[in-house]
Amino acid sequence: MRQGEISLAGILALFSLYLIWKSAELPIGFIRGQGPGGGFWPFWLSVGMLLSCLAIAWNWWRGNSPASVSDEPLMDAFGWRTVLHVGGGVVGFVALISVVSMYGAVALFLVYYLRFLGRHSWLLTLAIALILPIGLFFFFEGAMQVSMPQGLPFTQPFFDLMYDIIY
Amino acid sequence: MEVLSFLASGVLTALEPINLGLILIGVTVGLFIGAMPGLGSVNGVAILLPVTFLVPPASAIIFLAAIYYGAMYGGAISSVTLGIPGASTAVATTFDGRPLALQGRASLALVTAALASFVGGTVATVFFSLFAPLLATVALNFGPPEIFALMLLAFATFVGLGGDDIPKTIFSICFGLVLATVGFDTISGEPRLVLFDIQGFIRGIGFIVLAIGVYGIGEMLWTIEQTRGDITTTNPRMTAKGLASDAREAVRRGWKGTWIGSVLGFFVGVLPAAGATPGSLMSYGVAKMISKTPGEYGHGSPDGVAAPEAANNSASTGSMLPMLTLGIPGSPTTAILLGGMVIWGLTPGPRLFIDESEFVWGLIGSFYISNLAAVLINLAFIPLFVWMLRMPFTILAPLIFVLSIVGGFAASRSMHDLWLIVIFGLGAFFMRKFDYPLAPAVLAIVLGPIAEPTLRQSLLLSSGDPMIFFNRPIAGPITVVAIILILLPALRLLRRKRSVASG
Numbered sequence: 001m002r003q004g005e006i007s008l009a010g011i012l013a014l015f016s017l018y019l020i021w022k023s024a025e026l027p028i029g030f031i032r033g034q035g036p037g038g039g040f041w042p043f044w045l046s047v048g049m050l051l052s053c054l055a056i057a058w059n060w061w062r063g064n065s066p067a068s069v070s071d072e073p074l075m076d077a078f079g080w081r082t083v084l085h086v087g088g089g090v091v092g093f094v095a096l097i098s099v100v101s102m103y104g105a106v107a108l109f110l111v112y113y114l115r116f117l118g119r120h121s122w123l124l125t126l127a128i129a130l131i132l133p134i135g136l137f138f139f140f141e142g143a144m145q146v147s148m149p150q151g152l153p154f155t156q157p158f159f160d161l162m163y164d165i166i167y
Numbered sequence: 168m169e170v171l172s173f174l175a176s177g178v179l180t181a182l183e184p185i186n187l188g189l190i191l192i193g194v195t196v197g198l199f200i201g202a203m204p205g206l207g208s209v210n211g212v213a214i215l216l217p218v219t220f221l222v223p224p225a226s227a228i229i230f231l232a233a234i235y236y237g238a239m240y241g242g243a244i245s246s247v248t249l250g251i252p253g254a255s256t257a258v259a260t261t262f263d264g265r266p267l268a269l270q271g272r273a274s275l276a277l278v279t280a281a282l283a284s285f286v287g288g289t290v291a292t293v294f295f296s297l298f299a300p301l302l303a304t305v306a307l308n309f310g311p312p313e314i315f316a317l318m319l320l321a322f323a324t325f326v327g328l329g330g331d332d333i334p335k336t337i338f339s340i341c342f343g344l345v346l347a348t349v350g351f352d353t354i355s356g357e358p359r360l361v362l363f364d365i366q367g368f369i370r371g372i373g374f375i376v377l378a379i380g381v382y383g384i385g386e387m388l389w390t391i392e393q394t395r396g397d398i399t400t401t402n403p404r405m406t407a408k409g410l411a412s413d414a415r416e417a418v419r420r421g422w423k424g425t426w427i428g429s430v431l432g433f434f435v436g437v438l439p440a441a442g443a444t445p446g447s448l449m450s451y452g453v454a455k456m457i458s459k460t461p462g463e464y465g466h467g468s469p470d471g472v473a474a475p476e477a478a479n480n481s482a483s484t485g486s487m488l489p490m491l492t493l494g495i496p497g498s499p500t501t502a503i504l505l506g507g508m509v510i511w512g513l514t515p516g517p518r519l520f521i522d523e524s525e526f527v528w529g530l531i532g533s534f535y536i537s538n539l540a541a542v543l544i545n546l547a548f549i550p551l552f553v554w555m556l557r558m559p560f561t562i563l564a565p566l567i568f569v570l571s572i573v574g575g576f577a578a579s580r581s582m583h584d585l586w587l588i589v590i591f592g593l594g595a596f597f598m599r600k601f602d603y604p605l606a607p608a609v610l611a612i613v614l615g616p617i618a619e620p621t622l623r624q625s626l627l628l629s630s631g632d633p634m635i636f637f638n639r640p641i642a643g644p645i646t647v648v649a650i651i652l653i654l655l656p657a658l659r660l661l662r663r664k665r666s667v668a669s670g
Contacts, residue, residue, distance in 0.1 A: 005601050019345055022360055026352060035627030036542050041619045045348075048341040055334035063331055074600060078391050086391055088594055090568055092383060094373030094585050102576065104571050115570075118561030128562070136573055143408065146577045149603055 001070035006052035006060050015051035019046035085117055101159075103133040134162075142166040173524065177532030180525065181229060185222065190533060191228040195542045197237020198548065201254065201573055202245050208483070208500045216507050218348035224511035225526045229533040230508060232487070235500055236288065236537045239480045240545045243280035244471070244484045244552050245505065247273055249567050250390075251382040251574075255374050256443040256479040257611045259451040261382060262606060263471030265466060269390075270467055274410060277549045279417035279469045280476040283425040285542035287477030290429035291484035292534040299488060299520070309438050311624035312635050316645035317435070318618040318634075321445055322608065323652035325477070332655045335603045343521070343608035347615025353625060367583030374613045375578040376587050381605045382591020383571030385624065387564060389599045419470055424454040424474030434476025436485025443614050444643075447475035447483035484534055491515055491527060501536030636657055 023046055027037025060068040075083065100108065114120045119151035119152040139144040141162070150159055180186065189526030200211035211234045221228070247264035260280060265275035326333060349360045361368045428450040435446035454474035455464045464471045470584030483500070490501040492515075508515055513523055520527050550558050558566075575588045595605055629635035636646040 003599075008601055017272070019360070022362065024354070026357060030626070030631045035354075035623045038355045041300055042348040042620065045341045045345045049338055049345065052334045052338035052341065056647050057333065059332070065602070073390065075305055083596070085387060086564075088597070089205050090572075090592070091589055093568070093572060094582075096588055097572075097576075098582065098586070102573065106573065109569065110565055113565035118559070118565075120559075120561065124604055128197065130465075132566070132569065136569075140573070140577060144577070146580075147379065148573070148576060149582065151648055157619075 001067040001072050001074060002060075004074045005065065005067040006057060009053050009056040009060065013050055013057075016046050016050035016053060020050065086113075089113060089117070097149050097151070099151050101155045102135055102148035103158075104151060104155060106133045106136065137162055138166065170296060171250040174532065175523075175527045176433050176533060177528030177530070179532070180225065180332050180529035181533035181536045184596065186229050186529070186533065187536065189222070189226055190537050190540050192546075193230045193233025194237035194240075194537055194544055197234035197239075198241040198244075198541070198545060199237075200234070201241020201257075202552075203239030203241075203570070203577075207502065208235045208242075211235075211238050212503050213501050216503060224508070224513060225529045226573050227507065227511060228504065228526070228530050231539075232530060232533055233537045233540070235504075235510045236480070236534075236541045237544075238646075239288075239483050240281060240541045242479070243476050244277065245504055247276040247280065247472075248552050249383075249570065250386055251567070251571060252378055252609075255378070256447055256483075258444070258606070258609055258613065259447045259475035260472055262475075263466070263468045264450065266465070266467035267469075267472065273471065274549055274553050275413045275416055276467075276472050277552060278413040278546070279421045279472045280418050280550070281542050281545040282414065283421060283473035283477040284480040284545075287429040287432055287479070287481035288484060288534065288538035289542070290477075291427075291433040292538065295484055295488060295534065296531055298358065299492060305503070309627065309641070311621040312639055312642040313645070314438065315618060315621040315625055316636055316642040316649065317438075317445065317449070318614050318621065318651040320652070321452065321614060322607070323451050323649035324449070324456065325639055326653050326656065329375060332604075338606055339350055339604055339607040340611045343377070343611025344615045344618065346377060346608075346655040347358065348416070348611045348619065353616075353620060365562060365583070367581065367587075370581065372577055372582075372587065372612070373584065375608070376575065376584045377591055377612050378609050379571045379575045379578075379590040380591025381609060382568060383575070384588060385595025385599060385605070388501030388592065391564060392561075392596075410546070415474070419471035422467035423458070424450070424468075424470030424472070425477045427454045427457075428474040428479075430479030430483045433485040435478070436482025437488050443482035443486065444478040445617070446485075447479040448610055448614075450474040451477035451627055458538045462547055469518060480538075488529075491519055491530075512533075633666035 006088035020043060023039040025037035028039040029037055030085075037049040050082045056065075059065050059120060085114050089112055092112075094104050096105040096108060099105075107129045109131065111152055114125040114128060115122065137148075140148055150156070179448070181190065196210065197211050198216070201208060212231050216231065239256065239533050242252065242254045243260045243264060246252045246257040246260040250261055250265040250268070252258045252261050264276040264280065267273065279424060326336055345360070349362065349368050351357065351369070352359045397513060425618055429445070431450045432443070432446040435449055436443060451464075453476050455461050455469050458464065458468075458470060462467070486501045487504070489506050505515055510553060511521065511533070513526065571588065572585060576582075576585055579585075598605060625635050626633070634640070637643045
């Protein structure tokens with residue numbers, strides 16, 4: 001945890017420096033007749049972020065924060081595995097949207113999570129993985145008139161069928 | 168007395184069968200729209216605006232106002248049951264509503280939210296009926312310095328009263344405010360902070376993207392990792408008797424927050440460009456500040472649920488005041504209502520009360536009826552919402568992920584934003600591991616678009632002199648209180664060091 005705290009503060013300080021540099025692309029001073037320039041507000045806020053990171057590093061040096069005096073690892077093997085499986089699942093879910101459509105990705109993600117992470121029965125898994133995307137389709141496309149991504153062309157027959165039902 | 172007779176006729180108008188039916192439908196639709204992460208009152212009102220062209224203007228605005236009310240109640244539901252604020256107005260409700268749900272007290276949180284919303288809406292409607300023209304004039308005196316001072320106060324309450332690591336809290340606030348500046352500089356119109364030159368950032372970063380990332384992904388990952396996926400959020404007392412007991416507890420432990428939220432929410436709601444979100448966040452801060460047990464806040468205090476919920480309902484009524492009397496919308500939702508009124512052939516402004524008094528008082532009457540309908544419908548649905556929490560977490564968790572991603576897309580219609588949600592979620596998980604408070608970042612991205620223009624306009628007015636925030640009669644005291652709050656942690660530290668040194 002101790003090493004992680006200072007590493008995270010370092011990464012955030014670098015990001016703050018990047019934001020300071022990026023903000024300065026617009027004027028950061030006072031322009032007569034126009035007031036503060038477009039970069040003024042984000043520039044000083046980024047400076048505030050950088051100063052906060054320095055204060056966090058100072059607290060770390062002095063051992064003032066709980067993480068800075070902890071010898072425990074950030075996460076044990078189970079924790080890393082869980083984050084990898086669940087976080088990786090969410091990343092995979094979003095990546096699949098452009099391929100198999102939003103509703104297809106929802107169904108696949110539910111099968112992955114319910115069956116392989118949750119170890120629920122196939123009956124329950126398939127029931128939820130089929131009913132929820134269809135319910136979401138009627139809610140968003142039918143009631144709220146919000147179109148979700150339809151993925152690659154091979155999903156079109158499914159959408160044609162569903163649109164025939166709602167229109 | 169004249170007001171009372173107008174009000175009585177307004178209530179009778181609202182009770183006409185068509186209007187009553189529209190109120191019941193509007194409140195129920197609003198409740199479910201508000202409960203969906205990513206969709207709020209603004210979506211509901213915008214999407215259903217075309218439907219209102221089928222009915223007379225008075226019925227149309229009554230219907231839309233009922234959706235607005237319902238959505239305000241509904242926002243609390245996803246904040247409590249899923250831990251994701253359904254809309255920015257319900258951000259503060261997650262602070263204590265979610266911990267209550269995790270302790271198995273979801274029904275207490277939902278009942279508190281419903282009752283506080285009812286009181287907030289009713290108090291605001293009474294204020295609205297009595298002080299409409301007078302309050303509108305006072306609110307009009309709030310210029311950019313006063314509004315910026317209010318924003319400063321909202322951030323100061325987090326620093327002074329947060330109790331978290333102060334540098335991390337300040338980092339979180341600045342980070343949220345910087346994210347709010349991504350996209351275009353609204354004053355010069357130039358692209359600004361297009362990060363890593365990725366074109367998707369030109370559209371800016373919406374509040375909902377950060378909120379869903381933090382609460383829908385990051386918080387869920389953190390909960391799963393901390394509890395090893397074995398968490399119980401069941402509520403054993405879902406009988407009528409249990410609900411009655413929760414209602415009694417909600418009144419006993421949530422009345423202070425309710426009154427603070429009801430009164431403060433209304434006055435903040437009346438301010439043009441402020442609305443229900445700052446109202447709810449400020450009410451939460453003030454309720455915590457004057458509480459005898461501020462340590463309970465953030466860990467499941469009913470007052471912490473009541474204050475923002477009373478405030479967001481109160482403010483939503485308050486925000487209709489400048490819309491009707493001055494033609495200035497107090498919130499994004501009232502901006503759409505204003506657009507609707509113009510389409511229906513009505514001209515908002517002081518003359519509206521004289522020329523279209525039946526319309527105005529019918530609307531005010533409908534506030535009372537909508538509020539009553541919303542609390543009854545909401546209470547009736549609480550067992551359904553709590554039932555959702557009885558599911559095993561390995562079913563609830565993927566459903567929350569799915570609703571977050573689908574709701575995130577519905578709100579932004581952009582794959583770029585979906586990836587941002589995932590990145591924010593993973594980032595929030597690691598920041599949470601190192602005790603970075605993330606609520607201030609969400610607050611900041613919501614208030615940033617109000618804070619920046621008001622700061623820049625103020626400095627333009629004063630030719631760059633920051634004393635403008637100190638030498639105006641309303642802005643001055645607010646700024647001083649904000650600075651005291653910001654300095655409070657340093658003063659506390661100094662006192663602690665002195666007492667250690669003295670023995």
